[in-house]
Amino acid sequence: MSKYRERLRVADDFKDVFxxxxxxxxxxxxxxxxxxxxxxxxxxxxxxxxxxxxxxxIVINRYLLNAVKSIARSKEEYNSYIFVVLTHEYLHSLxxxxxxKVRTMTYGLCRDLLGDEHTATIMAKGDPMSxxxxxxxxxxxAFGREYEVVKEFxxxxxxxxA
Numbered sequence: 686m687s688k689y690r691e692r693l694r695v696a697d698d699f700k701d702v703f704x705x706x707x708x709x710x711x712x713x714x715x716x717x718x719x720x721x722x723x724x725x726x727x728x729x730x731x732x733x734x735x736x737x738x739x740x741x742x743i744v745i746n747r748y749l750l751n752a753v754k755s756i757a758r759s760k761e762e763y764n765s766y767i768f769v770v771l772t773h774e775y776l777h778s779l780x781x782x783x784x785x786k787v788r789t790m791t792y793g794l795c796r797d798l799l800g801d802e803h804t805a806t807i808m809a810k811g812d813p814m815s816x817x818x819x820x821x822x823x824x825x826x827a828f829g830r831e832y833e834v835v836k837e838f839x840x841x842x843x844x845x846x847a
Contacts, residue, residue, distance in 0.1 A: 689798045693768055693805070694761045699723055699835050702767045706775050707841070713794045716779045723838040725750065727829030730820070733813065734770045736777040743774040747833065748825050749813075756819050765805035766813055769795065 689709055696702045703723070711717045725747035734745040750767075757763040772794060776787045788809075795806040807816055814820045 690800070690803065693764050693799070696764050699767065699771075700838055700840075702764055703771055703775075703839060704841075706768060706771045707839075709794055709798050710772065710775060710779070713797060714790065716776075718779055719839060719841045721775070721778060721839045723835040725833040725835065726831070727825065727827075729827065730823035730825040734774050736774045738777070738782065741778075743771065743778065744832070745770055745774075747829075749820065749823070752820060752823060753813070753817060756817055762804050765803070765808060766817075768805050769808045769813065772809075 689705060692705050693702070696705060703721075707717060720741055722742045724742055724744045726744050727748045728744075728746040730746075730749060732746055733749060734743060736743050745767075753766045754763055757766065769791060772791045773787055776790055781787050781790065792806070792809040795803065795809040799805050804816065
């Protein structure tokens with residue numbers, strides 16, 4: 686359990702957190718895939734992220750992400766938010782389409798690998814707004830038209846020739 690907690694505590698970027706997500710999902714469920722892209726887009730405040738079925742993209746709500754970054758009390762809280770969102774969408778990208786099942790799987794993974802009291806587990810048990818009630822005050826209703834591509838997000842499928 687502590688291996689994942691420590692890695693999440695010190696992760697520096699989306700790529701680091703996603704590497705933890707992939708390892709955790711493989712350890713817990715024996716599922717893995719490569720070649721995903723991460724996009725950031727401003728979205729209505731009631732949408733955290735989405736994965737378009739059959740695509741290689743996960744899209745996170747940049748508006749909420751920026752809000753969480755400003756209210757999180759630590760890097761670990763911020764990373765925990767990203768971990769829960771990416772785990773949820775990664776499971777969708779693996780073909781688990783039932784929303785309730787994905788939520789249950791995300792919570793079980795967090796509980797088993799991070800512990801009952803970990804920030805990510807608490808967020809996964811309810812939702813991020815239950816952990817960060819300030820997010821309920823956000824009222825964005827529209828999708829932004831622009832995407833930001835996170836560079837070198839999932840490079841596990843690339844091989845390098847030296």
